[in-house]
Amino acid sequence: MIKSINKAGLDRLWERLAAAGPLYLPVKEGPAVLFRPWAEGAAAALDVTQATVSPKEIFFPRDETYLKFRREGEKLALAESGTPAGPAIAFGLRSCDLRAVELLDLVFRGQEPADALYGRRRENTMLVALACGQPDPSCFCGAFGINPADAPGADVMAWWDGDVLVMEARTARGEALFAAAGELLQESAAGSKPLAPATAEFGLPLEDLPERLKSRFYDPAWDRLYRGCLACGGCTYFCPTCHCFDVQDYGSQERGERFRCWDSCMFGRFTLMAGGHNPRPTQKERVRNRFLHKLQYFPENFGRFACVGCGRCLRSCPVNLDIVQAIRALGGETVEQR
Amino acid sequence: MNSVNPLVPQKVTLLEIAAETPEIKTLRVAGEGGAPFDFRPGQCAMLSLPPVGEALFSITSSPDCRDSLEFSIKEAGSVTRALHALSPGQELGLRGPYGNGFPVETLKGKDLLFIGGGIGLAPLRSLINYCLAHRAGYGHIDIVYGARSPADLIRRAEINKRWPAAPDTAVYLTVDAEFPEWSGHVGFVPSYVSELAFTPENRVAVTCGPPIMIKFVLKALEELKFTPDQVITTLEMRMKCGVGKCGRCNLGSKYVCKDGPVFTLAELKTLPAEY
Ligand code: SF4
Ligand code: SF4
Ligand code: FES
Numbered sequence: 309m310i311k312s313i314n315k316a317g318l319d320r321l322w323e324r325l326a327a328a329g330p331l332y333l334p335v336k337e338g339p340a341v342l343f344r345p346w347a348e349g350a351a352a353a354l355d356v357t358q359a360t361v362s363p364k365e366i367f368f369p370r371d372e373t374y375l376k377f378r379r380e381g382e383k384l385a386l387a388e389s390g391t392p393a394g395p396a397i398a399f400g401l402r403s404c405d406l407r408a409v410e411l412l413d414l415v416f417r418g419q420e421p422a423d424a425l426y427g428r429r430r431e432n433t434m435l436v437a438l439a440c441g442q443p444d445p446s447c448f449c450g451a452f453g454i455n456p457a458d459a460p461g462a463d464v465m466a467w468w469d470g471d472v473l474v475m476e477a478r479t480a481r482g483e484a485l486f487a488a489a490g491e492l493l494q495e496s497a498a499g500s501k502p503l504a505p506a507t508a509e510f511g512l513p514l515e516d517l518p519e520r521l522k523s524r525f526y527d528p529a530w531d532r533l534y535r536g537c538l539a540c541g542g543c544t545y546f547c548p549t550c551h552c553f554d555v556q557d558y559g560s561q562e563r564g565e566r567f568r569c570w571d572s573c574m575f576g577r578f579t580l581m582a583g584g585h586n587p588r589p590t591q592k593e594r595v596r597n598r599f600l601h602k603l604q605y606f607p608e609n610f611g612r613f614a615c616v617g618c619g620r621c622l623r624s625c626p627v628n629l630d631i632v633q634a635i636r637a638l639g640g641e642t643v644e645q646r
Numbered sequence: 647m648n649s650v651n652p653l654v655p656q657k658v659t660l661l662e663i664a665a666e667t668p669e670i671k672t673l674r675v676a677g678e679g680g681a682p683f684d685f686r687p688g689q690c691a692m693l694s695l696p697p698v699g700e701a702l703f704s705i706t707s708s709p710d711c712r713d714s715l716e717f718s719i720k721e722a723g724s725v726t727r728a729l730h731a732l733s734p735g736q737e738l739g740l741r742g743p744y745g746n747g748f749p750v751e752t753l754k755g756k757d758l759l760f761i762g763g764g765i766g767l768a769p770l771r772s773l774i775n776y777c778l779a780h781r782a783g784y785g786h787i788d789i790v791y792g793a794r795s796p797a798d799l800i801r802r803a804e805i806n807k808r809w810p811a812a813p814d815t816a817v818y819l820t821v822d823a824e825f826p827e828w829s830g831h832v833g834f835v836p837s838y839v840s841e842l843a844f845t846p847e848n849r850v851a852v853t854c855g856p857p858i859m860i861k862f863v864l865k866a867l868e869e870l871k872f873t874p875d876q877v878i879t880t881l882e883m884r885m886k887c888g889v890g891k892c893g894r895c896n897l898g899s900k901y902v903c904k905d906g907p908v909f910t911l912a913e914l915k916t917l918p919a920e921y
Contacts, residue, residue: 374651382735382736382737384657384739386654388651421652421889423889424650425653525918551893552892552893553892555887557696557697557700560697566694568653578894579883579895582884585857588920593920597896601893605898
């Protein structure tokens with residue numbers, strides 16, 4: 309089913325859809341564009357190629373309390389807590405974002421025990437993908453076979469046709485969105501199709517890369533590659549497929565809560581053991597772990613690269629130490645220079 | 647409290663806390679119905695004491711003991727310090743069991759050589775007592791165990807009396823240096839293993855202890871012609887989730903919390919030595 313809406317009508321659409329639960333949209337917040345629940349007066353930044361922080365935070369928030377405790381002498385009361393994850397809509401995800409969700413699903417839902425916190429949000433959130441009209445120069449989703457104009461896994465695929473937003477419902481859930489929007493949507497003129505822009509692949513030597521990397525763990529290239537790294541963690545923070553987290557308690561002896569929050573394998577204390585031993589003692593091992601996780605370990609476990617070519621690490625790293633550099637340094641001959 | 651969120655602990659009560667050495671205490675905990683879950687020797691569980699936090703420990707009791715679980719814990723950081731300070735009656739959080747555990751099935755019919763150092767006896771003890779409880783399933787059992795000093799040896803009742811008295815079982819104790827109260831063997835565990843010259847025929851060695859000890863034990867076993875698949879060890883890493891998702895305990899593509907902590911030397915040789 310295909311319907312459409314004129315740009316001018318979108319505010320009313322947001323209002324209607326947000327009535328039933330949070331409607332996550334890319335919105336400007338200071339210098340960043342972030343997926344945030346729509347609120348009256350918010351302007352959706354649907355024209356921005358990518359949200360600064362990936363929409364993974366809709367399903368896997370930066371921090372999340374899941375346990376409350378109370379202690380009275382010997383007695384300890386533990387109660388599950390956290391924000392109820394009711395029906396929600398994520399509107400405006402790009403094809404790379406959708407692929408990243410697919411990859412996170414493998415980790416959080418695809419292996420026992422399933423992660424309930426992620427799973428609940430994921431199950432209850434409708435995914436509306438928006439075709440990408442103008443990839444950023446740092447985007448290289450084409451290298452991973454991603455089509456910016458088509459996002460498998462979306463409940464609704466949307467694209468711009470001039471000032472008209474065309475939407476195709478692809479699942480029953482997507483059709484429910486059409487029903488909720490009611491008369492705000494028009495029957496669409498047949499024949500509109502998202503235009504697939506040219507995508508970059510950067511000529512990366514990805515063929516058999518996981519296999520070839522097996523023999524390069526001790527490669528001297530790592531000694532050069534890691535050097536500039538400031539261990540700021542920016543790359544992992546922005547990456548849509550990074551899923552490391554920390555678990556911490558907060559509170560007094562009497563009461564408090566336990567939460568999990570994003571963590572980063574780029575931080576020195578990430579693997580530091582209580583006795584002082586650190587199996588990844590320098591930034592070299594940490595950088596190596598990050599890239600091998602994306603390019604070898606994840607493929608070994610799940611048969612997929614854990615990179616979607618979104619380019620966020622290219623744009624965010626203060627010292628230009630990104631996954632493209634790593635693939636070039638460790639992947640063998642390059643076909644072309646960027 | 648059974649939760650669909652695997653990170654949520656259930657409640658257990660500390661029944662007993664006993665000092666093994668100046669640095670190690672054994673905690674015995676139980677839920678309302680006894681041991682809160684079934685497990686295999688070598689598996690681990692996460693003990694939590696809010697607001698200090700959680701930490702993962704190997705379960706040192708045998709799965710055959712169904713009324714409680716035991717953990718031998720060395721003081722190393724804030725969680726272990728807080729655990730050491732507890733008194734019986736205190737309620738705690740617990741979740742698990744985690745990890746693969748020892749391959750009790752493939753060990754069937756084999757002679758077993760246990761090699762432990764210090765707190766490293768804790769995971770071995772679960773398997774040793776399991777094998778002794780299912781004695782007919784396993785061959786001859788040798789236990790080589792050492793520590794820095796006599797005061798650092800744990801589970802004294804077992805290493806001195808119960809195990810040596812068990813059928814077809816030998817215990818070899820050693821300490822690193824001479825002590826006035828010690829009349830037994832003196833020397834490091836790896837050299838004692840070489841000295842005892844165990845033969846590899848139909849035998850599997852299971853070792854756990856400080857990394858430096860393991861390193862030399864592996865060397866000693868290699869010299870005694872044990873093949874890499876005849877040697878089993880357990881690894882320790884920093885852990886948070888216990889279920890292969892928080893991303894911090896990996897060795898290459900394997901997560902120690904989920905795919906370990908028990909590995910054969912043959913498996914370890916295929917993984918980056920990042921432990
Ligand atoms: S590694 Fe870089 S390019 Fe790849 S998905 Fe992560 S942030 Fe995007
Ligand atoms: S690679 Fe770049 S973004 Fe990542 S931690 Fe290092 S300096 Fe920061
Ligand atoms: S402890 Fe979280 S992945 Fe192993």
